Amino acid sequence: MADPTGRRIFISTGEVSGDLQGALLVEALVQRSRDRAIDIDITALGGPRMAQAGAALMGDTTGIGSVGILEALPYVLPSMRLQRQAKRTLEISPPDLAVLIDYMNPNLSMGSYFKAHHPQVPVIYYIAPQQWVWAFSNQDTERLVQCSDRMLAIFKAEADYYRGFGADTTWVGHPLVDRYPAPADPVAARQQLGLPLDAPVVTLLPASRQQEVKYLMPVLLKAAQIIQARYPQVTFLLPVSIPALQASFEQGLAAHGLNGRVVSEGSQRAIAAADVAITKSGTANLEIALMDVPQVVAYRINPLSARIGYYLLKFDVPYVSPVNLVVNQPVVPEFLQWEATPEAIAAAALELLHSETARQTMRDGYAKMRAELGPPGVCQRTADLILDALPKKPCPKSRD
Incomplete structure (x- = not known):
């Protein structure tokens, strides 16, 4: 009873x-x-x-x-x-x-x-x-x-x-x-994942929904190919949040010839280990920012849905990533729908990989964002x- x-x-x-x-x-x-x-x-x-x-x-x-x-x-x-x-x-x-x-x-x-x-x-x-x-x-x-x-x-x-x-x-x-009171420790994360400390690591977060596997993940994987051509020693990590998506992630890595692996034990360690994260828009953007990891944000949906939203429903907002919404400033680059091309995403990620100034500017924006999220x-x-x-x-x- x-x-x-x-x-x-x-x-x-x-x-x-x-x-x-x-x-x-x-x-x-x-x-x-x-x-x-x-x-x-x-x-x-x-x-x-x-x-x-x-x-x-x-x-x-x-x-x-x-x-x-x-x-x-x-x-x-x-x-x-x-x-x-x-x-x-x-x-x-x-x-x-x-x-x-x-x-x-x-x-x-x-x-x-x-x-x-x-x-x-x-x-x-x-x-x-x-x-x-x-x-x-x-x-x-x-x-x-x-x-x-x-x-x-x-x-x-x-x-x-x-x-x-x-x-x-x-x-x-x-x-x-x-959940994220302090920046991530990349050295500890790489040691736990068995990654070298002196080679670039890019973490991809392409999907937590099946639709994102179809519309967004191929774009991010093609962007990763461009990055790998520039940095052959790079390692890509793909943390999987839903076990049902793991096979798609593994197949995507193999089909695009990328050096990397799927991480099934949660995203936090894979993000912490990264020099740059390339991610879909959503709550993960805030997690990445609170861990102080530079990021590039992208999103795509069904092209017909996008046209209905844009032309019929007049969907037009200044930002989509919550990082940018919190401070109403472009802290992280966003590439949405037709602008989300592999070339544009890769160029933004490469800028963050080789420019300390770009990374520090983004981290300064993260500090403003954190201050707006409350004690x-x-x-x-x-x-x-x-x-x-x-x-x-x-x-x-x-x-x-």
Whole structure:
């Protein structure tokens, strides 16, 4: 029988980046609940990192995610199935509190479900979708605010944006500040990976989604060929975040004749060992920057999706990489869609490889970015705010 004094928290997120952020939150919730003598039970839609941190998974959402209109279509039905499965469980046993992390459309559905069926359950949106960067209309933002009792923002601009729509919003800072408190140690990382200390290392992070294997990875691998022609002694590392992508990474390395290997034991060491990282846009950009490793950012989607977004939806933002968005400056070079050519990407990476001035300029930008992400203790602050929001349990009646 469940402990009647225990508190139940449900967390909903998706994709690899959501699993990372969710795991950091679960770890902090577990620790702070122990410190405060609160018995909690965490269930989640998430991934293996969250499960390892202590959450009981209702479903794995790390493989369900995409960027682009056409790219999203294959994931609609799998996402709906997981949502239905979770809602059936929640209908029988609703939590005391729900936390939604990013994952726009599924979490809009989940938030609306709680407001309609369990209005007594507080809903906290943590790491809200980046409407403040690329909202096509105010309608989705208003829906996000309506389904959230409180929003915990990781960027200052995010907090200001949602406050403008009437949301009860607190800026907590970015959780990766806690995960990467200091620059990486490249010597230690290379020793652990068995790499020479005096030869260039380039780490490629081409994909955490299947669509990126198709549209972006070949471009990055061709850029790597250009770099290898210039620096024959270079070693390429490809950390794989989803085991299902490992075979594609290995085949890509071999097909392009690159000197390197796939790293399956996580990305942190492979990034730390690098002179330069060439990466897709996303949370990894912040991780690389906080590790103080120079980087080049690129992204491509289905050309038809890109044309729909650009010409019909008028999608036009100054930056896509979160590193640049935080300071509203071009700290790292971005190459998007038609500009993301192997030649352009390779040229930017080669500049970083042979120019100390270019590397130092980027690191100066990283320092400004870090200052804007908030002080350490983000995960603890966030966990405390969530635990504070748990509804008070009525005291059990004593028997005479």
